[in-house]
Amino acid sequence: MTRDGDATPAMQHDRPRRPPAFAMALLWAGPAACVAGLGIYRLWEHWRPGRFGELLLIALAVAGLAWGLRRVTRWSQAGCQVLVLVAALAVFAGPLPLLAAGLLGLAALAVGGLLAGPVAARCVYGLALLAGVVGWLLPLPIHSRWSYLALCLATIAWRRHAVLDALRDARVGWHDTIATAPRAAAWGVLALGLAATATWLPTLQADDLGYHLRLPWELQLRGRYAPDPWLHVWAVAPWASDVQHAVAQLVADREARGALNALWIALTAAGVWRLCRLVGGSQRQAWIAVALYASLPLTAGLAGGMQTETAATALLVWLACLVLDPTGDPKGRALFAGAVIVGGLFGLKLLAGMQGLLLIVWAAWLRRPWPAPGKLVAASALALIVAGSSYVYAATIAGNPFLPLFNAWFQSPYFDAANFDDARWHAGWSPWLPWTLTFRSADYHEGFAGAAGFALVACAGAWLLALWHRPTRALATASLAMLAITLLPLQYLRYAFPPLVLVLPALVSAATHFAPRSGAHLLVAVCVVNFAFQANAQWMLRTGALKQTVLHPGDPSPLYAQYAPAREAIAGLREQGHRNVLLIADDAPWIAELGSRGRTTSWYAPALQRAAAAAERDPSGAAWRRLWRKEGISHVLVRTSTITAAQKAALAGAGARSLPSVGDIATWQLPADATP
Structure with a gap:
């Protein structure tokens, strides 16, 4: 994170003293449309007040405990809230998974420190690199708790000076951020904590029970992974996210999904914060962007499972930071950092990789002259190494590098000679998608009305202002193009989540530029309404599963037996x-x-x-x-x-x-x- 005094060129534009009339009209047209949509579709009938009440109680408990801790320690409210939330994660998700995720994060920081960037960015690079390397070794009988413990500890010891320096930098940056905007930081951290309550839940989502748990448990039970598409058609699908969960699970000797997802949420929030600063936002506005990200119902919905979008969002946000960073690249390592991120995105999912390539096209347009051909070839090779393991195994074993996708072309015997498609998510592409995604979310997601949150409609005017405002124009345009292209072949809300998060810093910066007070009030109101409908993102958040988790900490058996x-x-x-x-x-x-x-x-x-x-x-x-x-x-x-x-x-x-x-x-x- 940058210090408040480190102004970028985008931050040097003077704010208008009085909001222009056209800007105010655009800004408030979105909320008016949102209120109309709430009434037209009677969304109060889909609201779960019990879940919203739980969030309010948790918020009061976290803020109250942090206030008491602050009185004793004299630390900041935001810092004390972080301690309370980490302690809650240890209680409900388990202390060993928390330690395992922390150890994995430090190992990733050690490896990612070989590349340039802020501390959180280096952790993201390291997680992508570790998943890329381990992916090639999956069939070998070398995977155990002790081998991964030794690997993580050896990596941290090898790079101990770089890790200690990075942790000191993170501590200084954190204190500077809190000192500049203490109230906004406290609210932002509290919002992240409310989103992260989904990480307390045990793993119960259908895709996880039928697919994503396979690789981690196979490594834990047998020490190697058998990529056999005869037993499971997704056995050779991109597996970087499952590999990361597997490493954490083996180190903890139990499932560690919640703790690892909490780490991804923190890394994404740090990227959103920095991205807002890079497009002209102040530190206070950057915390509003973080709160807006945390309030999106799918942030919590994805945190309750093992879907790839949790990690993909972090990688996309930090890739955008690389593109927009105006500080230059004195050591020439940003190109390779970008290659690692793009490779990591392809390692997560083919669609995520394509979204990353859209940002690379944007970077090629902004960053001219281009690097020397030799560097481009080396960076491409690095991206292929990070991304390639699942695709190479799939091509070798099944004859289709994308199995079960595109099998009408590759004719693999392990799947029907047809291109895999999910007919549920063909509601049709149209310019009205932001409206229907918001108020008819169940047509586009295994959730309920309001699962998309309300930023697409309530902040529509802010998006137009971001397209007009020079510092935010590039990010708003790139996000809009990515969102439209992502939804073109398949109208599925979960796939649209990373582009939606990517645009939030631009929306916050533009709205508060043209209307500093009323724009901030609008964004805070959107956060509140989003939290009110958080339960609609996923069935577990609507059924009282969180309450049972709190009543039976560390014991998922009652939830297993019920669901x-x-x-x-x-x-x-x-x-x-x-x-x-x-x-x-x-x-x-x-x-x-x-x-x-x-x-x-x-x-x-x-x-x-x-x-x-x-x-x-x-x-x-x-x-x-x-x-x-x-x-x-x-x-x-x-x-x-x-x-x-x-x-x-x-x-x-x-x-x-x-x-x-x-x-x-x-x-x-x-x-x-x-x-x-």
């Missing part, structure tokens, strides 16, 4: 031992934590899905028993509400023994002689 009984059943099997486990539930393939020992009859395993469909046509159950023998199944999990006559006959014919059920999930153990 993901397969997780509770699998935990029991893990304790007593098992071979391969088959979950017969086409619409709930929640076996990712079993790794290569898990089998599903869902579309995640097309060949097994076809075999299960064929077995179901044999009422005697013999076909099911043959399939179980072929797959080496020792335990069968089946829903009691959907079990069929053929499956009952197969279990009876195999002499299966019934184990205690969990909710709707019944567990059956096959005799040892039935499992070759």
Whole structure:
């Protein structure tokens, strides 16, 4: 973070004494439209006041405890709030995951320190580099708690002087920031804390249970990763985010999703803060931008899961900082830092990489003359190394580097000869998308009305002002282009989240430039309304899961039994031992934590899905028993509400023994002689 006295050229424009009439008309047209939309779509019917009440209670508790700590320590309110929030994360997400995420962050800082940039940027570079290197080594039997502990500690020891210097710089920058805008900093930190409450929750989202947990648990259970697309069609999809979660999980010896996501939120917030400064905002306005980012419902919604957009947003924001940084590049390392970020984005997801390339095109337009061809080739090679592991393994194993995407072209035998598509997210592209994304969010996301937050409509006038205002014009234009292009092929809200965060600093800077007081009041009001609808971003935030987490700290079993009984059943099997486990539930393939020992009859395993469909046509159950023998199944999990006559006959014919059920999930153990 820059000091308040370090003015950039963008900060040297004088503010108008009186807001121009056209600016005020544009600025307040957005809130008027937002109020109209709230009434037209009756969004109060989708509001969950209980969740908003929980957030208010948490905010009061954090602020009150921090105030008491401040009286004793004489530290800043913002700093004391950080301590309270970190302590809460240790209680509810677990102390070992918190320590593991911290150790991973320090190791990333050590590696990323080889490149230029602020402390948070170096941590982002390091996380991308570590995921890129580990990705190439996944099939080797070298992954364990002790190997990663040794790797992290050795890396920190090797770069200990650089790490200590970076931590001192971060401490000085933090104190300077707090001293300049103490109230804004306290509110910004509190907003981040409210968003981060989703990191207290255990892992329960469908994509995580069916997909993202597979790689971390495979490494923890077996010390290597088997990239087998026959068992799981996403087994060779871009895996950088899952690798980062895996490293934290192995170090902690338990799932560490919440703590790692909290780290990503902090890194993103630091990038949003710096980006606002780079486009003309003061430190107070930068904290407003941070609060606006924290208030977006999807910030909390994504923090409750393992989706790639949490990390992708941080990388995109810091890539934009690299592009806009006017301080120059005296050591010539910014090019390679950008290459690491672009490689990290492609390592997360193909779409994230394409979003990064849009910023690279923008950088090529702004930064001329271009670097020498030799440097460009070296930077491109570095980006390929960071990004390439999953694509190379996918091409080698499956014949399709993007499996299951574009398979109509690559014709991989592991998936149907068709381009993967999700028909749910084709509501249609139109200039009215910001409006419909805001008020009909359920058409574009597995959430509820208001899941997008209200910045797209309430800040529409501010966006137009940002396009007009010279310091913010480039960032606002680039973000608008990225948002439009992202939504062109698929109208899916989660994919639009990184571009939406990217534009927030420009909106804050432009709004407060033309209307310093009323613009700030408008942005604060948008934050409040966003928090009011935070629960609409994700089902866990609407069901009281956070309350249960607070009542049972460190014990996810009640939530597993209520919302993901397969997780509770699998935990029991893990304790007593098992071979391969088959979950017969086409619409709930929640076996990712079993790794290569898990089998599903869902579309995640097309060949097994076809075999299960064929077995179901044999009422005697013999076909099911043959399939179980072929797959080496020792335990069968089946829903009691959907079990069929053929499956009952197969279990009876195999002499299966019934184990205690969990909710709707019944567990059956096959005799040892039935499992070759």
